[in-house]
Amino acid sequence: MCVLVSCRNDEKDNPVRTVVINYHCATLGEGQQLLLGNSEYHNSLTQNDIDWRMKKTGATLDELKALAKASVREFSEAEKAAIAKGVDYVKQRLETMGVCSLPFPSEDIVFVKTTMAEEGYSAAYTHKTEIYVGEKLLKLAESNPSRFYQTIAHEMFHCLTRNSPSFRSRMYSLIGFTVTGTDYVFSPAIGKMIITNPDVEHIDNYATFTIDGVKRKCVLIVLYSKTWEEASAEEGKDASFFKFNQSVLVPVDALDTYYPVSKVPDFWDVVGRNTDYVFAPEECLADNFAFAVVYGIDGREYKTPQLIADIIALLKEYK
Template identity: 25%
Template sequence: MKRNFLIFVLSILTLPALQRYAVADGIPLQDQCELITTLPERAAEMMVTVDGFVNGLSDFDLQSKTLTIGTVTREEYLEFLKGRAMEYTYEDVEKLKRVAASITKKLDDAGLHPAFPPIIEVIKTDMKEESGASAYTRLNYIAMSADMFGMSDKDFEDVFIHELFHVLSRNNQQLQGKIYNSLGFKKSNEVPYPDGIQRISNPDAPFNNYYITVESADGPVDAMLVLYSLKDYEGGSFFRYAKLGLMVVEGDDNNKTPVVKDGKPVILQLDEVSNFFEQVGRNTGYIIHPEEASADHFRMLVNKESAPDQWIIDKLKTIIQESGS
């Protein structure tokens, strides 16, 4: 009896150590969706999947996302990704459970039932692949930085809601189009970045196929939000190189091409045009792409936050509800 009791006591004392690394079988998120805490081996398999994001990476991307000066191949980039995923701790999993329960209640209270895919995998990463960003998405997974798991539940939840929208949007192209349209953006062909600027790719929005009509000094123009660098990669975070502008395009919706003047693409700054914020709103400063603006609006909607241009939030709610998502 004494021996058995001693074994029992030792098992209790060592339980935290045994649970230092943990996974969850499936964390429920509202209706038919489950969050899976993904082991590093499985995470590496997903992260090296070649998709539209990987295929669209520029030379600048390949260098900056591996923190390498000089030529980097896609194969070398994918190899770099293999070492980014990390193990979950017991505390990490418990945080994700609390956040999922909180988001579920908020969605239910708001009368929202987004059509998330049945399974969303959640990866914990050192985030070196995205210069220390808080989070990003690809395919049907959300990558959260290790630092985020040390943040408050509220801060973690705000970021997670934003990322959930990206998964929803990626899996519902019709819904995505309606939401982008509500901000004034219209669908076109994919428009490659022209010579003169270097593409900085965003895994949440890897495509360049939506434009908005704004008023410039020369009259109305069609333009695309672009994130770019004017310099070659010289080391450090890609955030220090990033510039945002409106690249002017011409042609019909199936044949948009950049307008080039004196051998350079015409890129307007947001303060050089009018009728941009009247369409996109002033609710968020995260307007590098209609996808990111929409994700922030989704966060505001779920959190029932008030906003300067509340009509955008109200319209987003109507679109989601009417779409059956």
């Protein structure tokens, strides 16, 4: 399936330009094959990652893979129509903005339906050019369309940044982050507590923040605040890492030390205040990209409107 977006030029001499976005909804078998084929991601998971996803201490990667395979579902025809509507809406918004050449992948973006048990019951997530969606999100297509469109745009942002390092670097620079191209290696104590996020393939960027009165280059990451064993002792099987987490800054010259963002006075001045989803620059920007595309500058109130304006200006360079 493809979506054609036409960006018309006022000049009569210039032809109508179109951009083709290829996508399809995976069958059960294709979805299972794609999900289990992400071996690089699975092999990067820590014991904490596996325990939290399996909701038990000492779980194995094989158990998680089995859960992931069992979580994949077939799309109903109505759900396929919802995906088509969501993609079409995002593309229509881009057309209205005059954005015709964003670096979408040439191959199909593949939507896969799962229960989301394999990723802590998140609404959606991505691997490569694959967008995984849950039933809860699909139901929003009818009950809360704008939220549904926003999530589709958010996940498509991850496909864009993976496909184009240049686009990724330009977007990251809007909130002061520099992409180095080399992943940082943290101390074992920090590394084992990092929440591995399928949407964040590389932790290779930094921005400058004020730490104890001194400007320092820091990496933004998110950590588990407790192990599964500790959290489940408090809240039982309902414990979620979306509650037991903390966003922190790690100085690039001290990769064994971290500072909670709540202790950094200029943190929100750097990343903006439009979203609280600041697990990583990638997630912060995906939200802001989605806001810019779905709502524009005037479609909702923003605490940091300049960031939305900057994103729109950058997108319009992709005429």
